[in-house]
Amino acid sequence: xxxxSAINRTKIKRRSANxxxxxxxxxxxxxxxxxxxxxxxxxxxxxxxxxxxxxxxLHYYFATKEALYRAVVQRIFQIWLEAADAMDGAPGPxxxxxxxxxxxxxxxxxxxxxxxxxxxxxxHGAPVIQDYLETTLRDWxxxxxxxxxxxxxxxxxxxxxxxxxxxxxxxxTQHYADFGHQIxxxxxGPLTEADWETAKASVKEVVLRGIGAI
Amino acid sequence: xxxxSAINRTKIKRRSANxxxxxxxxxxxxxxxxxxxxxxxxxxxxxxxxxxxxxxxLHYYFATKEALYRAVVQRIFQIWLEAADAMDGAPGPxxxxxxxxxxxxxxxxxxxxxxxxxxxxxxHGAPVIQDYLETTLRDWxxxxxxxxxxxxxxxxxxxxxxxxxxxxxxxxTQHYADFGHQIxxxxxGPLTEADWETAKASVKEVVLRGIGAI
DNA sequence: CCTGAACCTGACCATACGGTCAGAAAAAGA
DNA sequence: TCTTTTTCTGACCGTATGGTCAGGTTCAGG
Numbered sequence: 001x002x003x004x005s006a007i008n009r010t011k012i013k014r015r016s017a018n019x020x021x022x023x024x025x026x027x028x029x030x031x032x033x034x035x036x037x038x039x040x041x042x043x044x045x046x047x048x049x050x051x052x053x054x055x056x057x058l059h060y061y062f063a064t065k066e067a068l069y070r071a072v073v074q075r076i077f078q079i080w081l082e083a084a085d086a087m088d089g090a091p092g093p094x095x096x097x098x099x100x101x102x103x104x105x106x107x108x109x110x111x112x113x114x115x116x117x118x119x120x121x122x123x124h125g126a127p128v129i130q131d132y133l134e135t136t137l138r139d140w141x142x143x144x145x146x147x148x149x150x151x152x153x154x155x156x157x158x159x160x161x162x163x164x165x166x167x168x169x170x171x172x173t174q175h176y177a178d179f180g181h182q183i184x185x186x187x188x189g190p191l192t193e194a195d196w197e198t199a200k201a202s203v204k205e206v207v208l209r210g211i212g213a214i
Numbered sequence: 215x216x217x218x219s220a221i222n223r224t225k226i227k228r229r230s231a232n233x234x235x236x237x238x239x240x241x242x243x244x245x246x247x248x249x250x251x252x253x254x255x256x257x258x259x260x261x262x263x264x265x266x267x268x269x270x271x272l273h274y275y276f277a278t279k280e281a282l283y284r285a286v287v288q289r290i291f292q293i294w295l296e297a298a299d300a301m302d303g304a305p306g307p308x309x310x311x312x313x314x315x316x317x318x319x320x321x322x323x324x325x326x327x328x329x330x331x332x333x334x335x336x337x338h339g340a341p342v343i344q345d346y347l348e349t350t351l352r353d354w355x356x357x358x359x360x361x362x363x364x365x366x367x368x369x370x371x372x373x374x375x376x377x378x379x380x381x382x383x384x385x386x387t388q389h390y391a392d393f394g395h396q397i398x399x400x401x402x403g404p405l406t407e408a409d410w411e412t413a414k415a416s417v418k419e420v421v422l423r424g425i426g427a428i
Numbered sequence: 429c430c431t432g433a434a435c436c437t438g439a440c441c442a443t444a445c446g447g448t449c450a451g452a453a454a455a456a457g458a
Numbered sequence: 459t460c461t462t463t464t465t466c467t468g469a470c471c472g473t474a475t476g477g478t479c480a481g482g483t484t485c486a487g488g
Contacts, residue, residue, distance in 0.1 A: 013243025040255025164416035173384030185347045202378035
């Protein structure tokens, strides 16, 4: 059992690389179908068709529909949290919250399906990620609230309730993904590059002026 | 056929009163189940149980699951539109937008399930109410955009993009219904009367200052 | 070339779902 | 009271779904 031989590692790596690629294909298809139809409306057959795989193969990689859904949601939560970094290390709210809005708007633009799945999950009472809400998200929120309170204490922004400010940030940015269809309908078509710039600028302008940081 | 005899009218009225009451019971149960499980996840049996009626009776009042869903969504859209009145006849953005925020926050508080069903419907591409989006909602939006532009021209607020301002308003207020579970988790329990007042005040403060109306 | 493990899949199964229907019960009308 | 209409419901049906499984295929390792 020379498990750390170069050949062995290479082959194992190729194996698991294929595995990860197939998993990624399935996850992408699943995200799309779950976003369009919701958990209840999605079918394994539909996901399989979209992934170009036989249905039974899905069950080889993900034991149950719920396990697959779980994997999709967790991947989204990771992306969601990464945007949090944008707020770190900023000298003040203009930079910190501005960058956070940019990051979250970019997520809405690049991962609209992920955002929808997340929204759907939370709307239905977060049956799968309740523990994340109570641990990771709670901790993250507490940290940002502290930062905002510090900025307020330093006179860098108006004394706005930090929790509700975060809700406004989340809501305003995610809205462009979750309600993207409504926006596109009113807009008469998909948002152009310029439209997205206007959107970002508008949200930042209103929020930053709203907290007295402009 | 003395159709307009008093007795006749009374009996017809009682009949249709019963009918309406049963329909209302079914609609309330359906709204709750659709909000919790989504269209695909909801079952007629579950709705029937919650309404305290045999499943077959549901099909007597609503031919199909989709017809029932349609009725639920349309009822919500009515409530949604009624809040629009709050913005009318206001002398300026402080009163108009302030009242609109109050009205929409109140909807999020009183009709969280309705809001969730609406959100779910739009997120899934508005298969049922697409025509409403393109007609009624589009007209309503155009009207408010005109009002906002007038306020801007009159120097009563900053020259904020009116469309994106509306999105911020919708997003920030509906968030308290659609993501109510997340908020309650972070809050450590349901929002109290005082919490709701803080929420309303915070949204109004940030938005109104954000558009230069404070 | 052989072996065993990992990977893949068509065919199948039990269940739960939306919807139907015959006919009972209740109410209205004469 | 008798008839007609409306309301209600248990039992049933066809279908689609999530999930299983036996057996095939591929591929690394010796």
